[in-house]
Amino acid sequence: MLGRSSAIAVSTLALLVATAGGAAARSCDEGAVSSSPASTVAVAAAVGDRSPGAAQRSQPQQRRFWVSDRNYYRSDWYAGKHRKMIAYGCTRAPYYAPDPRCQKGRGFHHGIDIAMPCGTRLFAGLRGTVVRPTSPGALGSAYGADAFRLRNSRMQKDFVIGHVRKVFVQPGDRVARGTLIARASDAGAPDGCHLHFEVRPAAQGYQAAVAPTDDIGLRRVG
Ligand SMILES: [Zn+2]
Numbered sequence: 001m002l003g004r005s006s007a008i009a010v011s012t013l014a015l016l017v018a019t020a021g022g023a024a025a026r027s028c029d030e031g032a033v034s035s036s037p038a039s040t041v042a043v044a045a046a047v048g049d050r051s052p053g054a055a056q057r058s059q060p061q062q063r064r065f066w067v068s069d070r071n072y073y074r075s076d077w078y079a080g081k082h083r084k085m086i087a088y089g090c091t092r093a094p095y096y097a098p099d100p101r102c103q104k105g106r107g108f109h110h111g112i113d114i115a116m117p118c119g120t121r122l123f124a125g126l127r128g129t130v131v132r133p134t135s136p137g138a139l140g141s142a143y144g145a146d147a148f149r150l151r152n153s154r155m156q157k158d159f160v161i162g163h164v165r166k167v168f169v170q171p172g173d174r175v176a177r178g179t180l181i182a183r184a185s186d187a188g189a190p191d192g193c194h195l196h197f198e199v200r201p202a203a204q205g206y207q208a209a210v211a212p213t214d215d216i217g218l219r220r221v222g
Helices: 004-025 030-034 038-047 052-057
Strands: 072-075 078-086 089-091 107-109 112-115 121-123 128-130 148-152 157-162 164-167 180-184 194-201 219-221
Antiparallel strands (some): 072 078, 072 219, 089 107, 112 194, 121 180, 128 148, 148 157, 157 194
C-alpha cells in the first residue's frame, strides 16, 4: 500500500505523463497523434522525472534543431533565410510514435520544419486554391487550428501550411504565386515558431505525404 508521500509522487508522475503526452499530441503531424507512445513516455518519466529529457518535455516552447545542418536557406514560401529544424522522414525528434520505416524506434516526420521567428511572412510558392478544411485529407489539430492546404490542380498536389495563426486567405480563394498567405507561429507546435511544410497527393491524408524537397525549393545561403 502506498503511503501519503508515495501517493503524492504517483499523482505528480501522472501529471507529468499527461503533460508529456499532450506535448506529443501537439507535434507537427498526425503521425504523432494517432499512436502517441504514452507507455514509452510513462516509462521515461518513471525512470526519473528530473532527467534532462523530462525537463525538455516540460518546456514546450523551447526550440530544438533535430538536424545537424546549420546552413540557412531561402525559399519562395517564406521571407528571410532560416534553418531546417526537423527534416522529412525518420527523425530523432521525440514527438513522433515509433514508425516501422525507421530504425532505433524513431518516428517519421511527414513534412519539413523550418525554424523562423514568430510572425515571419509566408507566401504561396506555387499557385493554388485554398482547400476547404473539412474536405478529404482534412488536417488534424496537431497542425494548429488555422493550418490549411493549398492545392495545385495541375500538379494534383496539396501543400500543407502548418502552425499558423494569422491567415490572409480563405477556403476557395485562388492564390497566385508570391501571394502573402499567412504568418508563422507556434500554434499546435511543441517546439517554437516554425513553418511545417508538407506535400501530399491532392485530397489525401498525412500517410500519403511525399518528400517536399523539390516543392519547397530551399536555396542555401551563406
Ligand atoms: Zn513538422
